[in-house]
Amino acid sequence: MKIVKRILKIVIALIGLLLLTGIITLWLDSSGTNYLKINKNESQFGNSYLIKNVNIIPMNQDTVLVDKMVYIKEGIIKKIADTIEVNGIQIFNGEDKYLTPGLIDMHVHVWDRYELGLYLSNGVTAVRNLWGMPMHLRIKEDAMADNIFSPAFFTTGPKLTGSEFVGDDNLNLSNPSEAKEKVILYKDRGYDFIKTYYGLDKEIFDAVIEQAKISEIDIVAHPSQKVAFSYHLNPQIKSIEHAEEIVQQPLQFDLDVIKLQPIIDSISQSKHTRYSTTITVFNNIYQMMMDDSILDSESLEFMNPLILKVDSENQFNRWFNAKQEDSTTVSRIKKQHDFHITIVKKLHEAGVTIVCGTDAGIGVTLPGFSIHKELAFYKEAGLSNYEILKTATINASQTHSMMSQLGTVEEGKIANLLLVDENPLVTLSTLKNPICVFVKGRKLNRETLDSFNEKAKNRKNLMASTLRYLENLAIGK
Numbered sequence: 300m301k302i303v304k305r306i307l308k309i310v311i312a313l314i315g316l317l318l319l320t321g322i323i324t325l326w327l328d329s330s331g332t333n334y335l336k337i338n339k340n341e342s343q344f345g346n347s348y349l350i351k352n353v354n355i356i357p358m359n360q361d362t363v364l365v366d367k368m369v370y371i372k373e374g375i376i377k378k379i380a381d382t383i384e385v386n387g388i389q390i391f392n393g394e395d396k397y398l399t400p401g402l403i404d405m406h407v408h409v410w411d412r413y414e415l416g417l418y419l420s421n422g423v424t425a426v427r428n429l430w431g432m433p434m435h436l437r438i439k440e441d442a443m444a445d446n447i448f449s450p451a452f453f454t455t456g457p458k459l460t461g462s463e464f465v466g467d468d469n470l471n472l473s474n475p476s477e478a479k480e481k482v483i484l485y486k487d488r489g490y491d492f493i494k495t496y497y498g499l500d501k502e503i504f505d506a507v508i509e510q511a512k513i514s515e516i517d518i519v520a521h522p523s524q525k526v527a528f529s530y531h532l533n534p535q536i537k538s539i540e541h542a543e544e545i546v547q548q549p550l551q552f553d554l555d556v557i558k559l560q561p562i563i564d565s566i567s568q569s570k571h572t573r574y575s576t577t578i579t580v581f582n583n584i585y586q587m588m589m590d591d592s593i594l595d596s597e598s599l600e601f602m603n604p605l606i607l608k609v610d611s612e613n614q615f616n617r618w619f620n621a622k623q624e625d626s627t628t629v630s631r632i633k634k635q636h637d638f639h640i641t642i643v644k645k646l647h648e649a650g651v652t653i654v655c656g657t658d659a660g661i662g663v664t665l666p667g668f669s670i671h672k673e674l675a676f677y678k679e680a681g682l683s684n685y686e687i688l689k690t691a692t693i694n695a696s697q698t699h700s701m702m703s704q705l706g707t708v709e710e711g712k713i714a715n716l717l718l719v720d721e722n723p724l725v726t727l728s729t730l731k732n733p734i735c736v737f738v739k740g741r742k743l744n745r746e747t748l749d750s751f752n753e754k755a756k757n758r759k760n761l762m763a764s765t766l767r768y769l770e771n772l773a774i775g776k
Contacts, residue, residue, distance in 0.1 A: 324762050324763050324766060325763050325766060325767075327763070328411070328760045328763035328764075329412075331413075331754075331758070331760065332411075332412040332413055332415075332416075332447075332754075334416070334750065334751070334754055335412060335415060335416060335447045335448045335449065335751075336446065336447055336448075337445055337446060337447060337448060337741065339445070345389065345740075345741070346371065346373055346374040346714070346739055346740030346741050347371060347372045347373055347374075347388060347389075347740065348371055348388055348389040348390065348391055348740075348742075349368060349369070349370055349371075349383060349385060349388055349389070349390045349391070350368065350369040350371070350390075350391045350392075350393050350398065351368045351390055351391070351392055351393060352366060352368075352392055352393045352394060352395055353366075353367055353368075353369060353393025353395070353396060353397070353398045353718070354366065354367070354393075354395065354396070354397045354398065354722070355367050355369070355379065355397075355398045355399075355708050356397055356398065356399040356400075356688070356708065356722070356723060356724060357707055357708045357709060358399070358400050358688060358689065358692045358693050358706065358707045358708065359693060359707045359709055361685045361724070363397075363722060363724065364379070366381070366395070367379055367380065367381065368380055368381065368382060368383040369383075369398065369708075370383050370385060371714045371737075371740045372740075373740065374713060374714050374739035374740035374741070375711065375712070375713060375714060375740070376708065376709065376710055376711065376712050376713075376714050377710065378710060379708070379709075379710055391742065393718060396718050396719060396720060396734060397718070397719050397720070397721065397722050397723065397729070398708060398716055398717070398718055399688070399692075399708065399716065399717045399719060399723060399730070400424075400692040400693070400705070400706050400707055400708055400712075400715065400716060400717070401422060401423065401424025401425065401450075401692075401705070401715035401716055401717055401736065401737070401738075402421075402422045402423045402424065402425075402655070402670055402691040402692065402717070402730065403423070403424070403425040403426070403427075403654075403655065403691050403692060403695035403696060403702075403705060403706065404418065404423050404425075404426050404427070404655060404656060404657055404659060404669075404670050404691070405426075405427045405538065405575050405654045405655060405656040405695050405698065406427065406429055406540055406575050406577050406656025406657060406658050406659075407426045407427065407428055407429070407656075407657065407658070407659045407660055407666065408428065408429065408430045408658070408659065408660030408661050409426065409428045409435065409438065409452075409660060409666070410603035410605065410606055410660055410764055411603055411758075411760060411763070411764055411767075412438065412447070412449075413603075413754060413755035413758050413760070414603070414660065414666040414667070414755065415438070415442075415447070415448070415449040415450060415452075416448070416748075416751030416752070416754060416755055417601060417665075417666045417667035417668070417751065417752065417755050418450045418666055418667040419448060419449075419450060419667075419736050419738065419743060419748060419751060420667060420736075420748040420749065420751045420752050421667035421668055421670060421671065421731070422670075422717045422719075422730050422731075422733045422736060423450055423667055423670055424450050424451060424705075424715035424716075424717075424736065424737075424738060425450050425451035425452075425453070425695070425696075425702065425705050425715060426450045426451075426452060426453070427453045427454070427455075427492075427519070427656070427695075428452065428453065428454040428455065429454075429455050429458075429494050429519060429521075429540070430455070430457075430458065430468065430494075431454045431455045431456040431457055431485070431490050431494070431775075432457070432767070432768075432770075432771040432775050433767075433770055433771060433774065433775050434767045434770070434771070435452070435454040436454070436488065436489050436490070438452055439452045439453075439454060439489065439491075440489075445739060448738055448741070448743065449738070450715075450738075451702075451705060451713070451715060453491045453492070453699070453701065453702065454490055454491055454492070455485075455490060455491065455492040455493060455494035455519055456481075456485030456488070456490035456492075456493060456494065457469070457470045457485070457494075457771075457775060457776050458470065458494050458495075458496040458521075459472055459478070459481065459493065459494065459495050459496060459499065459507060460472065460496045460497055460498045460499065461497065461498025461499050461500060461503065461523070461525060462498070463498055469496065470776045471498075472499070472503050472507075474503065475502055475503055475505070475506030476506070478503045478506040478507045478510065479506050479507075479509070479510040482507055482510040482511055482514055482516065483510065483514055485516075486514045486516045490516075491516075491517075491699070491701060492516060492517050492518065492519050492537075492699070493507065493511050493516055493517070493518045493519070494518075494519050494520075494521065495507060495518055495519075495520045495521065495523060495536075496521045496523065497521070497523055497524060497525075498523060498524070498525060499523040499525055499526070500523075500525040500526065501525070501526050501530070504523060504525075504526055504530070508533055508535045508536070511535050512535050517535070517536075517537045517699050518533075518535050518536045518537065519536070519537060519538055519540065520536045520538070520539050520540065521540045521541065521544070522539060522540075522541075522544045522548055524547075524548055528544075528545070528548050528549040528562065529565050531572075532565065532566065532569035532572050534571050536572070537571070537573060537698050537699055538572070538573040538574065538575050538654055538698055539566075539572060539573075539574050539575070540575050540577060540656065541575070541576065541577050541581075541658075542574075542576040542577065542578060542581070542639040542642040542643065543577075543581050543635070543639060545559070545562060545642055546635060546638060546639070546642075549562050550562070552635075554634060554635065554638045556641060556645075559641070559642065559645060560645070563642075563645045563646060563649050563651070564649065566646065566649070566651050567646075567649035567650050567651050572651070572652075573651075573652045573653070573654045573694065573698050574646055574651055574652070574653055574654070575653075575654045575655070575656035576639065576642065576643050576646070576653060576656070577656045577657060577658045577673075578636070578639050578640065578643065578673060578676040578677075579657045579658065579659075579664055579669050579672045579673045579676065580657065580658035580659075580661065580662060580664045580669075581632075581635070581636055581639060582636050582639075582672075582676070583662055583663050583664050584614075584618055584632050584662075585629070585632045585633050585636055586663065587614065587615050587618050587619070587662075587663060588618050588619070588621075588622050588628070588629045588632065589629070591619070593615065593663060594607075594611060594612065594615055594663075598665060598668070599611065599663060599665075600756045600757040601665050601666065601667075601668070601752070601755055601756055602663070602665065602666075603660070603758075603760075603764055604758065604759070604760060604761040604764065605761055605764035605765055605768065606660065606661065606764075608761065610661055610662060611662055611663055614661075614662045614663070615663075618632075640676060640679055640680045641680075643676070643677060643680035643682075644680040644681050647680065647681070647682055647686065652694050652697075653677070653690045653694065654690055654691075654694050654695045654698055655670065655673055655674065655677075655690040655691035655694075655695060656673070657669040657670055657672075657673045670691065671728070671730065671731045674687050674688075674690070674691065674727060674730070675727070677690060678727060684723060684724045684725065684727050685724055687727060688723060688724070688727075692705075692706045692707065693706040693707050694706075713739060713740075714737050714739060714740040715737060715738060715739065716736070716737040717730065717733040717735070717736055717737070718733060718734045718735040718736075718737075719732075719733050719734060720732075720734060732745070733745070733748070736748060
């Protein structure tokens with residue numbers, strides 16, 4: 300009996316030590332992102348001021364408002380005019396630069412708070428996270444409370460899949476009652492949207508849609524192969540994800556433009572449906588196959604170390620082995636990428652609303668930086684600069700009612716803004732390096748934004764990221 304008690308004491312002590320170690324690890328990681336904390340007493344981070352001598356790209360129309368003043372009060376755009384007089388307020392000189400809405404990435408996977416700074420540094424002032432975990436609810440809470448510099452943060456709950464689509468990151472639904480319960484639960488926990496994924500048959504999918512409508516929560520759909528592709532045009536589904544899913548599901552990998560057109564037509568007839576094509580993440584498969592040393596590239600030092608160690612390496616090995624086994628794999632992937640560009644072109648020509656999403660945070664798709672690559676692909680598809688900018692501003696903000704205060708430079712909108720050197724309607728690449736980023740009116744200069752990049756580069760938070768992922772496995776679903 301004494302031996303048993305002694306063993307129990309040792310076990311309890313070890314558990315306590317592990318818990319303490321975990322708490323310390325998470326605390327140290329949290330302190331590593333203290334640079335994102337907002338000190339509301341520091342005047343340089345105030346959110347009420349005037350901007351003068353600035354040219355505005357409003358994005359509610361294809362124009363430039365030349366030499367305007369903008370009055371920001373408590374993070375809201377209060378007035379835009381030729382002349383504004385407000386006493387006792389700080390004035391920023393726009394120096395004849397260009398003021399645009401902040402960019403919105405509608406398909407990301409966030410793994411730590413360092414990534415928030417990477418998004419801001421690249422002009423992304425709102426993200427839609429599509430792989431919900433408990434840590435995302437904490438980020439959302441801090442962002443909404445103005446405790447941290449962060450893009451406006453919206454997140455789905457965990458991915459809803461059919462029972463046979465097993466994965467530790469999925470919630471496998473087995474019946475309609477369970478599906479309804481999870482929709483209610485995720486809404487109650489504070490998730491903004493429901494994400495549907497592979498393997499949902501019609502009976503379970505119907506239950507998700509029915510309950511989402513009752514619970515007044517939007518659905519974001521990664522198409523399920525268990526229902527017709529047209530099923531995803533339901534009004535409760537606010538956006539469909541991935542151009543590649545058109546290739547893989549209704550086209551069955553047949554890259555035929557004639558067969559594509561009826562699919563495009565059906566999407567265009569559904570006036571509420573928006574499409575997030577995520578061209579970048581698929582193109583990165585091609586990039587991995589073309590560069591055997593890509594995992595050692597400096598750019599990947601911006602990836603979360605857990606993702607780099609697990610997902611990036613696994614994806615690289617998968618495609619490296621594929622091209623070794625079949626030399627035509629590289630050209631096949633390139634042809635499919637080119638067909639995705641055609642899909643974007645056809646969607647746009649048919650009047651389908653495209654929203655910019657990158658799938659950043661997985662594989663070798665970098666947080667923040669990837670949005671500029673995505674926008675460049677839309678240029679390749681034939682969209683004008685104004686039409687391209689719409690995908691990452693007003694189109695995105697109109698997808699969900701809770702995002703309606705974003706996406707344009709208008710009176711009454713949240714002051715999530717970029718100040719850039721050149722007119723992006725002429726030179727799209729100017730968005731890559733904003734002079735300043737405004738987050739709810741708080742101004743971040745280029746020096747601060749560059750420091751966000753440096754802080755995130757080659758970060759050592761593998762263990763903390765693992766613990767947060769284990770938390771999700773334990774209590775997240």
